[in-house]
Amino acid sequence: MKPVPLLSDGRPSQLGIRLKSLLVGNGSRSAIIGRTSLLLAILFAIAWILFIAAPPTESGVGNWRTTTFGAAVHDPRDFLFTLLNTVTYAGLLFVVASGFTLVFGLMRVVNMAHGSFFLLAGYIGVRLQKSFAHAGVFGLSSSQVSLWKDWVLPLVIAVLVVSGTGLIVQQLLLRWNQGQELRQALITIALSLIIADQIVAHFVRGGAETMAWPNVLGPDKQLAIGSFTYPWSRLFMLLVAIGIGLGLLLWLHQTRTGLVIRAGVDDRHMVRALGIHIERVFAIAFVVGAALAGLGGVIGASFAAVDSGVDGQWLLNSLVVVIIGGMGSLGGAAVGALLYAFMSNFAAVYVPTTGPNCCTQYSIILTFALLVIVLAIRPYGLFGRPA
Amino acid sequence: MRTALLVRPSLNRSIATGAFVLVALGPLVFSSVWVSFILTQVFWYAIAASSLIFLSAYGGMTSLAQVSIYGVAGMVLGNTVTTGETKGLNLGLSPWIGLVAGIAIATAVALLLGAVASRSTGIYFLMLTLSFAVMVNYFFGQVTVVSGFGGIGGIQNHTPFGRPDLHANRLYYIALVTAIGVYALLRYVLRTPFGLVLQGIRDDPVRMSSLGYNVALHKTLAFGLAGFVASLSGVLFVWWNNQISPSSMDITAALNLLVIAVIGGLNRLEGAWVGAFVFVIVSDYAQSVGFLRGIGLTQTRFETLIGLVFLVIVLLSPNGLLGIWEWVRAAVTRVARQMRGRKDEPPQASPA
DSSP states (O other): OOOOOTTOSSOOOOHHHHHHHHHHOSSOHHHHHHHHHHHHHHHHHHHIIIIIOBOOOSSSOOOTTBOSSOOTTTOHHHHHHHHHHHHHHHHHHHHHHHHHHHHHHHHOOOOTTHHHHHHHHHHHHHHHHHHHTTOBTTBOOGGGOOHIIIIIHHHHHHHHHHHHHHHHHIIIIIGGGTTOHHHHHHHHHHHHHHHHHHHHHHTOOSSOBOOOOOGGGSTTOEEEETTEEEEHHHHHHHHHHHHHHHHHHHHHHHSHHHHHHHHHHHOHHHHHHTTOOHHHHHHHHHHHHHHHHHHHHHHHHHHSOBOTTHHHHHHHHHHHHHHHHOTTOHHHHHHHHHHHHHHHHHHHHHSOOSSTTOOOOOHHHHHHHHHHHHHHHOTTOSSOOOO | OHHHHHHHHHHHHHHHHHHHHHHHHGGGTSOHHIIIIIIHHHHHHHHHHHHHHIIIIIHSOOOSOHHHHHHHHHHHHHHHHOOSSSSSOOOOOOHHHHHHHHHHHHHHHHHHHHHHHTTOOHHHHHHHHHHHHHHHHHHHHHOTTTTOTTOBOOGGGGOTTSOTTTOHHHHHHHHHHHHHHHHHHHHHHHHSHHHHHHHHHHHOHHHHHHTTOOHHHHHHHHHHHHHHHHHHHHHHHHHHHSOBOGGGGSHHHHHHHHHHHHHHOTTOTHHHHHHHHHHHHHHHHGGGOHHHHHTTOOGGGHHHHHHHHHHHHHHHOTTHHHHHHHHHHHHHHHHHHHHHHHHHSOGGGOOO
């Protein structure tokens, strides 16, 4: 057996060695094999998407290379479309997951009710929009929805309600048992059960419901480049995400509260010992986290739909994004969101289908594979650190 | 003092013995609804919950993936034994093969998940296993070859012991014996060197690692053992329920199992039984309590009710009902001792 060098990690070294260690690892033989095969798998996936995949045939009977669109060289249009879908979906993922990761990073609270906050805001948005815009039996189309009154106002109210809920939860239930991670997680699990059931009792009216985008973002508003068109509403999601990301960066790096939060992420006991009122900062962070879930919920209700069960889906989305990216890291949330969105969007159309009637979705399996690979290489996520 | 120490275990033990005698007499004591519906349900819930408690109390790994493991066992069993009347593979093999295949594949899946999760601890472990649970749920929902959203039905036609709906007592005793066997097995494992190392890892993984124990391997094997236990529960569940669908292992089901374990007591194996019993009773009888109906908590709002119970227990007693029970016992003993002490003491020692 080869001895494992004691100080193999973290030693300053020359660029060539760094690069070599990044590519093939510097540990045991199995690690080298693992990293090499991972690299080959990534290269193969890229080659597959760009060149190898075959377009669907006229008869509908494909072979092992047949995918929904075929390779990017054959069908650059749909490739670009999938790519934009990935990036915009990653935007929404980032908005929701950044709230989750902020709360965890600072307070070590795993907010299992994050998905419930998302769904609560989504339903408040849907209900308010329907009553503000006087929706009939057939629902609303975007042309009936004005930007400020029927979309932004419901959004603001939903975000405020969810933030208030978050504040109450934090002050009543989480404040006094700081540091008992499992107990706090259990408390938020209990909350998520209660909120989910109350949403079913008061909001769900048989089936999925959608919030209409305002008229300026309606389905007829498309970005057109030549013959290629792309809906502005999805680009808007990306813009919101970039805005939130920049806002959070500025907040964390340019304000005093942000300074305290960053210090608290590193060592909250020391921050408290220095006489800083960290309890208030905890409350602020939790409210911001809930507000981000709420914002994501309203956008998600407009982009997709709300239904009972969506809360669990978005709790999973947030969990996977931050587990991949690393808990408590904003940059990690962005990278995790991109990777996760890439997996779920590209796997849906670039994994071979075996015929026209096939309905099996393999994206969930590939997402799981992504999670496993990341955790096998970095147990605390790509940008995470041990607690 | 000495008598208190002697009385202490014997009270718990006599309660346990009484409960055991009652359930062993089973059909002689209880009505058929209790036998076929409530108690059998309690048994398979208790088995699944004891796998969760075993991991949590003795391995320091609070897992939300136990429901997925039991779901895998049930799905494999369903796919293996059914003969064309339902979705899935409909392999039509012998029920015994289905039983063995279900347990074996579910245990293998548990070992795989355990290997992935074994390097994380505490709250990370909880999140990771929750992700596993939801992914397994989606897997069976989306991969139509093996299940699809509707799931697999008609499993009761293919059991090794006849139709459980016609022979409720058989399933009752199978579940009872399995549950007791699981309890004995887990108690035994905890006393073996493996179990002791596992508890050492729970308390201080770094020290155990420096003593030369393979921490990740022990955690993986513990997860595999718990997966085996959970798969037994899954087999009993499909026999009892006749069908299994992705919703049997969704996030609500995963949380319900955690609720059972927490209500009973997350730090003792016996908690699984207490929690399962309370959970089933609450879910079946909540609607007949007038007060609860009066404040709008009926059967349809069961999740709210169970969520509130869960919340109150987590807030008041992290060790669940067993923790409350121990606290009450200790308080009673203390008061009794004080009263007795006051009586026994010579008068000059107590001026009051």
